[in-house]
Amino acid sequence: MTRLLDIRGLHVSLPEGAQRPYAVENADFHLDQNEILCVVGESGSGKSLTARAVMGLLPRPHVRVANGQIVFHSEDLATASEPRMREIRGSEISMIFQEPMTALNPVMTIGVQIDEVFRFHEKMSSKERRERALSLLSDVRLPDPEQALKAYPHELSGGQRQRAMIAMALALDPKILIADEPTTALDVTTQAQVLKLIKEMQEAHGTGVLFITHDFGVVADIADRVAVMQNGLVVESGTTDEVLRQPTHPYTQSLIAAVPSLAPRPPRTRSSEVVLEVKHLEKTYRSGGGYFGGKERVVHAARDVTFDLARGETLGIVGESGSGKSTVARCIVRLNDAEAGEILLDGVDLRPLGRAAMRPHRPKIQMVFQDPFASLNPRARVGRIIAQGPILAGANAVTAKKRALELLETVGLDAGAYDRFPHEFSGGQRQRIGVARALALDPEVLVADEPVSALDVSIQAQILQLLDEIRDQMNLSMVFITHDLRVAAQVCDRIAVMRRGEVVEIGPTGMLFEAPRHEYTRELLSAVPGRDWFAAPVEKLAAVSS
């Protein structure tokens, strides 16, 4: 087996005043031909910068390789000249990125962007280049290569864009493909397809793939070998079997333990008291059209959506992007107006209520948002963020403050947080603030819209546990929106699966996982990355303890 890449004692230095002197410290690993090496770690672990260092794409001059070697075919890339690196990039080593929408130039067609790779590395006639591009696009199984060549990035779906990116990266049959979280921004079924594609392409071309990810499920699915990074250090490496079954480093063990398993939570008895009932909810979005013709596009974000929520119960709404799950959540809390149907909270239909009539009902149903960075006002202190709701609802300032301090403690933050600004907190802490804000109004129903999808897996586990505790303490009912069936399995008593605005299946978590009735549910379940590895919690526990 040929060694493609040998990284020895790699140090990547951060600018002065950063949290730590080195983003990557003394990294040692290698990549062979025809294998997939997964570099796993949480945000800030230095995994992406390692990849960038190999490509010579560090954000210089502030971040640079301070020490060590990156040996590729007996050539040290850490000291190679920029013109030489430019030759290597795109032809010998190429890269795909996390977010295919922003990674492609929005004002250039896919065809032109693929063509550049050929133009800058090979001498070929334009006809030849076009034929090569077409065959590449059909290799990555884009449905209509001719059309895709002429398309702009926004005219393709997320999965198609990532396929086009892969085509571009593989254009000159590189020896090494670096994939930086290439499936993180994709839906779970699309993710499964793209992972399969990468694996197939790698096998067909004998490419060495350096795959950066934070998801152990993905690791289990495609990796031959694994390197785990924490705070810039490679803490453990070995074959996938070794690392997943017998992790030796405590960090690896905790990471693997934090991966939510697909095994559903033990069923609980369901209260007979129904808090929230949603009946035949309808919501459509229209765009285009108008007086001058033009095609009007109608998207049914919610079509005859019906479910109910018992006291103390958590109902998961699971679906891919565009399934309407967030629209339903926003309609329930009346951030969006549904066109038809009923939203019965304690027997009162909220849907037709005007602003003033809705106000007394607002506190009863509160929302936790997805992005803890964007959902808190950066100019307001945490105390004000939490206490503002109750004060608007009529509480006096002193009681509101006392309550806010209590809530900070409930969500696991100290009282000092009261006078600080959101940017002083980490993502997980901010989501705790978001939860405290929602709880400040003593709601009966908490609607959580993807509350953990922006968080690292270990933080994710903590927030899920927090939500669970709070629900039990306060006897809350919760609507939990997520795209991740693994997360849903951890927290939900019942699950509703949505697709294109319709609830295709609804039932208790255990039953839904064991015997999914709808074809789409089965498809979603089989697309969960690493489902074979992480299905059985017993095996996982055994792995951790050994």
Place this chain on the structure above:
Amino acid sequence: MSHSARRLRYVLKRLIQALPIVLAIVIMNFFLLQMAEGDAVDVLAGEAGSATPEYMAELRAKFGLDQPLPVQLAVYLKNVLTFDLGYSFRHEMPVSQLILDRMIPTMLLMVSTIMLAVGFGVLLGLIAATGLNTWRDTAISIFALITYATPLFWVGLMLIVVFSLNLGWFPTSGMENLTMFYEGWDRVIDIAHHLVLPTITLSLFYLALYTRLMRASMLEQYGQDYVTTARAKGVTERRIIFVHVLRNALLPVVTMAGVQVGALIGGSVIVESVFAWPGLGMLAFEALFARDLNLLLGIFLLSALLVVAVNLVVDIIYSSLDPRIEVG
């Protein structure tokens, strides 16, 4: 549907949409001027020194000013539809002829100013952004700051003092040398010669604005993911700057320029008076003080048409720069 067919349909659609807008502007202008105190007869009478009420009433009847408002409006609308903009009693000329005479100098000044401001603004912004924190960047930023902060009339006067009076390179005022009776290319060159100083004066402020906008826009685009992708493909920095980044960075500049072309039509009064440039701005200024309502209405209508047309052109340019903008 092909891209070009879609674009054609878009242009037609926008033209049809413009009709009610123009109509609304015409009606609103009419009422706006009616609300102003006094009319042309008051001014004429005032300038004559003395006029009997009978004579003034006679004048009003002659001009149709004694009719009820709706009738006056209807007559005005009918005339506008037949491209008859009325008669300026002040200048003793048909309004349409007066305006058309003045429109060409205005358009000349406007187009050359915008070209100069956008062209050089984009160029300077590009140079500043690509040499970030070097002397080029600093020099350009200081230049932009100074020109941004300097009043237009002062720049105009200084240019005249230096380049016309001291150096004698350019004429001090006017649009052409009427005493020479130039024809053909000689006349074109003569007008271009006269155009230089007013254009520079008027464009300096906008130039500074676009330079700063372009610099910021380039820097923002330079940090985008697609630039990293282009680097990862082994594309040269040159192509990254001129092909990948430039086109994306132009978008906010085009938007801004589109908004400001409208302002330029009316906003060049200062430059027109400093350089005695026979443009619409000066005409509007005079018409306002002479209560020459017919003329003012004509100028308003023309400005409105120009703004609508410029907006359409900008939108078409924008949609061809950015494929994400939907046409159709």
